[in-house]
Amino acid sequence: MIATGSDVLVGGRWQPATGEPYTVVSPATEEIVAEVTLPSEKDVGAAVEAADQVGRVSWSRLAVDDRIASVARFCAAAEAGLDEIGHVWALEAGMPVRYSRTLHRFGAVGAWNAALECAVDALRDDVRPSPLGETVVRREPAGVVAAVMAFNGPLVTTATKVVPALLAGCPVVVKAAPESALVMRIVAECAAQTLPEGSLSILCGGADLGRTLTADPRVDLVSLTGGRRAALEIIDATKARFARTHLELGGKSPALILDDAPLDAVLKSLVPGTTGGAGQVCALLSRVLVSEKRADELVGKLSEAVDGLTVGDPLDPGTRVGPMINAAARDRVDGFVDRARAAGAEMVAGGRRREGPGFFVSPTLLTGVERGSELARDEVFGPVTAIQTYTDLDDGIALANDSSYGLAASVYTSDRETALLAASRIEAGSVAVNTFGPTVTAPFGGRKGSGWGRETGPEGIAEFTELKQIVIGPGV
Numbered sequence: 001m002i003a004t005g006s007d008v009l010v011g012g013r014w015q016p017a018t019g020e021p022y023t024v025v026s027p028a029t030e031e032i033v034a035e036v037t038l039p040s041e042k043d044v045g046a047a048v049e050a051a052d053q054v055g056r057v058s059w060s061r062l063a064v065d066d067r068i069a070s071v072a073r074f075c076a077a078a079e080a081g082l083d084e085i086g087h088v089w090a091l092e093a094g095m096p097v098r099y100s101r102t103l104h105r106f107g108a109v110g111a112w113n114a115a116l117e118c119a120v121d122a123l124r125d126d127v128r129p130s131p132l133g134e135t136v137v138r139r140e141p142a143g144v145v146a147a148v149m150a151f152n153g154p155l156v157t158t159a160t161k162v163v164p165a166l167l168a169g170c171p172v173v174v175k176a177a178p179e180s181a182l183v184m185r186i187v188a189e190c191a192a193q194t195l196p197e198g199s200l201s202i203l204c205g206g207a208d209l210g211r212t213l214t215a216d217p218r219v220d221l222v223s224l225t226g227g228r229r230a231a232l233e234i235i236d237a238t239k240a241r242f243a244r245t246h247l248e249l250g251g252k253s254p255a256l257i258l259d260d261a262p263l264d265a266v267l268k269s270l271v272p273g274t275t276g277g278a279g280q281v282c283a284l285l286s287r288v289l290v291s292e293k294r295a296d297e298l299v300g301k302l303s304e305a306v307d308g309l310t311v312g313d314p315l316d317p318g319t320r321v322g323p324m325i326n327a328a329a330r331d332r333v334d335g336f337v338d339r340a341r342a343a344g345a346e347m348v349a350g351g352r353r354r355e356g357p358g359f360f361v362s363p364t365l366l367t368g369v370e371r372g373s374e375l376a377r378d379e380v381f382g383p384v385t386a387i388q389t390y391t392d393l394d395d396g397i398a399l400a401n402d403s404s405y406g407l408a409a410s411v412y413t414s415d416r417e418t419a420l421l422a423a424s425r426i427e428a429g430s431v432a433v434n435t436f437g438p439t440v441t442a443p444f445g446g447r448k449g450s451g452w453g454r455e456t457g458p459e460g461i462a463e464f465t466e467l468k469q470i471v472i473g474p475g476v
Helices: 041-058 064-080 082-093 097-123 154-168 178-194 207-215 228-239 263-279 292-307 327-342 393-400 416-425 457-462
Strands: 007-010 013-016 021-025 032-037 126-128 134-141 145-148 172-176 200-204 221-225 244-248 254-257 287-291 346-349 364-367 384-390 408-412 430-433 465-472
Touching: 007 041, 007 178, 013 041, 021 178, 032 082, 032 178, 041 172, 041 200, 041 207, 064 082, 064 097, 064 154, 064 178, 082 097, 082 154, 082 178, 097 154, 097 263, 097 457, 145 154, 145 207, 154 172, 154 178, 154 221, 154 457, 172 178, 172 207, 178 200, 207 228, 221 228, 228 244, 254 263, 254 393, 263 292, 263 384, 263 408, 287 292, 287 393, 292 346, 292 364, 292 384, 327 346, 327 364, 327 384, 384 393, 393 416, 408 416, 416 430
Parallel strands: 145 172, 145 221, 172 200, 221 244, 254 287, 254 408, 287 384, 364 384, 408 430
Antiparallel strands: 007 013, 007 200, 021 032, 126 134, 134 465, 346 364
């Protein structure tokens, strides 16, 4: 078992956690990995108090250059621990070390480096003329931020949500998932070594802890990465006090494959785009759209590629797909597949439950998925891909948009003009051409039921600011 403390980072200082014990179980072996103590509502109150009374004054009023220097030290400490974080993440969440190595290097490190580089420009005053005199347009910290995070990418979410908020001058209280307790302990240790008092608290716990945090009247902005149910609860909890919300929710992202796309090249990004993180990825390409005349060719090649993926021990560098986070997640995925098959879909790859311990689901492809059906409409959050056919480009784009989500999409084609045309017509916050996105250097977020607000890029820092105009009249 991993040795862990029973303390929690509150306002940059360690204090004993006052909540219930929690057992960390490996999703791959079902063995106990660690025993931890979760924070309680009392710890939430202490964290918000530190942010409101200390961070709001000391951190928010710190010069931008000084904030950047402090956050840079925090990020450098986390980067130095990437190997340990990847190992621990494999143990507690079942994410393969091969997957985390790529995700953390290009996702987390890429995101916080980009944020550090653009922070000065993103927060610089803009001076404009006006009929009343010179006007300074200034971005000021939005206030105390509650950052609510899911289990499926705690380090990346730290980079895309917590780092920009800190750079903007906001003290942050993180509510991470209990399934991230060990990874976030490492992140908290990095913060305790590098960030000043009051700037950051890190709490891991369940939904009730999040409800207490988001309902606190001292919280000015709630930023969520999670599901629709949590988003609706947050909207209800914050609407009476008009607190701002930023919601990065799920998706049912399409991969639109046009007839001129070379399938061997397509598979290089389509396979990881449909199976990464055992499908527990918000931007997962969970709908593959192909023309009727190329469907058989695509199904054959994609089935062979998916069936060839190594499913197993997340600590093995050769493993491509690890387990689901827990038994409930595995059973939920199995239920989606069973209902789709009962409705007439054909399973052409995967669908095998691995013998022995662990919450494994083999990457699964289904054809004959009807438009408007559950599998075509709802987020599975598992390695299950619906393959659907279209007649022509207009029909393909209509099919891509036939969803209440609008987070991400991919278009595969050899024609740049057609790619840009399709990208402009697809209703999603991010569209990748001949690859799987999004990038962490440009604003990323959803449309429709995938939420609102943007993360990453200078716009991701601006998300945590309030605009103020300062009009300078005569005599100054």
